[in-house]
Amino acid sequence: MKLKNTYRFLFLALFISSTSCIDPFEFENETFESALVIEATITNELKHQEILLSRSYQFEEEGPNPETNAEVKIIGGNVSYLFQEVEPGKYLSEYPFSAIPNTEYQLFITTGNGRSYTSTPTQLTQGTQIDDLYAVREIDDNDVEGMSIYVDSYDPTGNSRHYRYEYEETYKIIAPRWVSKDLVVIDETRCLVDFAEKMQEERTCYNTEASLNINLVNTNGFSEDRISRHLIRFIDRDSYILNYRYSILVRQYVQSREAYAYYETLADFSGEGSLFSQSQPGFFGGNISSVANAQEKVIGFFDVSSVASKRIYFNYEDFFAGEPFPPYAVSCFEVHPEQFTAGGACGGLINGILTDEIIYVAGGTYVENMDPTIPLDSLLFGPFTMVIRACGDCTALGSNVVPDFWED
């Protein structure tokens, strides 16, 4: 049980909202500390378990900053599981394995500079299934209509208590202004274009996105260890991702009390807080520390969690039959950019095609070749009707490969 921390700034009251403001500002680290970041969640799934190592980076930089050439192993139940670096900072266990109950697992890392880190011994948590995962059409607290995805779970033993949820959503995209032809630039210096047949699937695509928030819930203070109607995701009905077919995979991690507290603090500090009172931020350590220097700040938690997952699918018609479809991801207004500028240089059409910003929809006529130096019988000239690329090519928004799991 936890109070919702998603305080909204600007609706506290009229007189405050109209005078107060929240502005983004440019921040640069005046002091920078390089700390080892360890992402290590080992589950009861049989697979190549994955550990990611990186280092903190400057605020104004792009991350991550992988930690390479480290030795990583987990010892559990007198077995040593070695990890190998498969790409910079990404370490996979040599062999697939799954964490088993009543066994203590301990993480050992030695970085390239010779420093050693170790976790406290950790046991696998109680495994609890997702009882139900379901979508409901409803109006949320902010009076917005859409689809809510809820999860129910129940542990009759009462040992699970701390839950963390991740999801992965996949949805079908159909480009609304798809045509079979593409307009391509055949001569950049002379600004000439021609039609070409599309070489790949650009009409139907699928996009998959992972959750980016920390979704935690606990049943402490409840009379039973029951998760009921816990919100995983809310999708505005005007979102294009609902347009055809939508699927969501929810993973439920049962966490230890310590791991849960770590994620809770992480969520608290990365959330908005209240305008008037803000949590005092500071460093919070997990269960991993430096062997040589207890004062060294190490980020991350070695979590051995049991995980359960469930996937559901639904179509727009299942809930909104006969109702108007949500607008597409982008606005598909038509433009007629000029092929040449008044000075004879290449116009917006050529530049737009070359930068993949616009795509052909209709128009264009062939004109007799008037320049014998050009080895073509005829040339294509405008006006051309163009739209933003995503309207005619769904690969701008997703992948044209049907996912393995996809069921239509």
Added chain:
Amino acid sequence: MKNHILAILLFLNFWCVFAQDNNPKISLSFQNYSVEDVLKSIEEKINYRFYFVLDWLKGTSVSGSYENASVDEILTDIFNETLINYYIAKDGRVILTKNNIIYDALPDGFFGNTTQGTISENNNEEEESISAPVFFNEATTTQRTPVETIRIGKEDKNSNRKRFTLSGTVKNAVNGAPVPNLALVVQGKKIGTVTDTNGAFRIELPAGLNVIETQSLGFETALKRVIIYNDGRLDVTLNESYEGLKEVVIDADADKNVEDTNIGSTQIDVGEMKNIPLVLGERDIFKVATALPGITNVGEGAAGYNVRGGKTDQNLILLDDAVIYNPAHFFGIFSAINPFTSDEVTIYKGNIPARFGGRLSSVFDIRTKDANIEKFSGEASIGPVTSNLVLEMPLVKGKSGLLLGGRSTYSNWILRSLDEKELQKSKASFFDIIAKYNTKIDNKNSIKATGYFSRDAFSITSDSLYNYNNSLASLRWNHTFNDKHNGSVILSNSHYRFNIDFDGNEATNFKLGYAINETELKLQMKYLHSETHKFDYGISSKLYGVEPGSVEPGSSGSIIEPLTIPKERALESAVFVSDNFKVSDQLTLDAGVRYSIYAALGEAAQRIYEEGLPKGEETLLEVREFGSNKVIETYGNPEVRVGARYFFNPEFSVKASYNNAYQYIHSLSNNTTVSPTDTWKLSDINIRPQHARQYSLGFFKNFEDNMYELSLEGYYKRTDDILDYKVGAQLLLNEAIEQEVLQGEGKSYGVEFLLKKTKGKFNGWLGYTYSRSFVKLDGDFIEETVNNGDFFPSNYDKPHDISLVTNYKLTKRYSFSANFVYQTGRPVTVPVGNYILNDVEYVFYSDRNQLRIPDYYRLDISFNVEGNHKIKKFAHSFWNISIYNVLGKNNPYSVFFVTEAGEVKAYQSSIFSIPVPTITYNFKF
């Protein structure tokens, strides 16, 4: 014209005598007689009577021999070398005067032809009323109101008394309240007195005419011609001087700045702060306080005050003797103290008198006005956010009265009427009400009773409703034993609670509550032993009861398990004595000592942890149970409160003090600012009391007849065992709170400069403070150590702080005011790097408070219009037009780092980023 001429007349001292024509002749001879004896001899020979003050004649002996001389001749000789004049009346009475001469006629043509009526009127009055003629000695020429002549007592011709006692009271003509500290001066004579706290005075006047002038800030100067024949009584009512009110005067007594022994105390006269520019039309005692050196808060809109580098929970805020736990509405934008019902606030930030205890940094002693016991009156204001109404009604005229005050906001109505959907759903409402009853049982007993209630409700998410309320009551019985001994018995109770109703999901709806209650009984005595020793002493005992938290299902379908954290109880008692010892005219000592004893009481369970290890589930040894009323732990501590003042000259003094204090109750907050859901925790086995020691030294100088006050104060303060929290601590509904708590050290020091102009068309003050405040959290383990165990600046460490408060009176009715504030930006904790976990970017914090937000500055202006001063008007009105933050400076309040859609964004927030104009209308009736 009349007064003018009279004044000229009276200014002139003639050393000549207008003798009587037909005076009898006598023969007399005397050798080294006292003057008195000579006069007696004359009295024996002829039917003359002499009236004089014996003191005037003492020590002179005269010799002389007269044959058939007139009395006039003899007296001329006798008094030739002295200051004595005499007047021989027709009926044979001879009045001796010192300095002044009695006239019975005027030199011919002295006034030209215009003066006849004027003088004769005066003469007639005298002739009719008294047989001993006396002239008026009026020194001022500017008084336009006619001076009232009052005759006191019945003349007793046989009485030889030269002096009579005049006593009475002075009251405010508007509300009948007594006027204390009013000076009554007899013009031309070195006689004067001051009214006491009940407005009563007692003065010995020489027989005959005395012109009494009253002098006080905030009241008209009144002149009374008092012709006194015998002991008597004179009650005076005075009108408030609006001129005086417009001034922003902090000290009531003109020379208090230099004279008071107590260093670091400040008074705010609430009535006088009405011209200070306001935000959203609310006069606010605390906002004015923060414009004074040494008192700050984290930022505008932040609740809680930091006094001389102290934490926000270290202020004892008393409303009529009862503690008010959360004196803020709407997070801190508004104060919960009604400005119309408040009379005076005394803030002690340096040497806290021994009669106060329980908090380390300051005492805000807020006093509610006594109700008008003469006539029904009221005051109301209409502002953009709130309205306020105060009524004062006499219950028994001249004896007892009742004051009722209420304030409420209409923000909910505003919010509901908006188009914006999100705003419609939010809620913010508050109100506060106060009632005070005062009665004077007799001259020795009076009773005052106050009741107060405030409530706030707000929602910041649509599924949770927060509300909190303060309620308090106090009863004070003042008793005077005799002239030297008086005392008060005070019984007070205060209660603070907050609730959170969460109504989102049927299964998880809950109601959460917290409450603290305290009841105190205090005996406070004053013993005026002598001019040199004045004692204060007393005893107090306070019982705390805390309900640290409870949660219950919010609806029948909720699976929330009811949970109640066990109640905490404690008894805090103290004895105190202090002596204001006047060592010499220059040096006064104020030596006080307080012994406080605290006992945490059962029924309770206490966790015992392994020594020398961080408190946690792993180091828990046992849970010790204590039965009901069993003492769990006691802490007893002597607290020394010593101050001294030394006068270099009457306008320049130096003061110093040493002060230590203990605090047994702590607020729990892991926020950077105060939040209404912060809870209070009592000391127990695991949480030690906080302790502070403060040294202060200051120089105080008044200039130009107390028109300018200048002070320079410095302090150094150390605190121990102040509470802080582990990162990410969960403080609400936590049974083992000690596992989350760190106790560390604090250090602060500063120099405070204040220049005040108390009088004149242009008045106000300029304050500058340089201060630092640090915290040190140095444990043996990484989770108990912050910033490597070194001192780091506190959240409210703002080294430079300038406040300018000014008021300029154009006329009696129109005035301009302006405030300017500049402060160093406060320290904030910022990331030292970013990292990625589960494909999401986060920031990484390390040391606290390593960066400062940009400096803060703000200018506010206001224009004030007083209604006209016609006496017969129904109500006296007052308009205030203010613009807060007229420069529109977007002052950052805080910075924060948020992960949005997997990426970190840096934001800064500000509360009042644009100019905020306000108009308020106030009226008094």
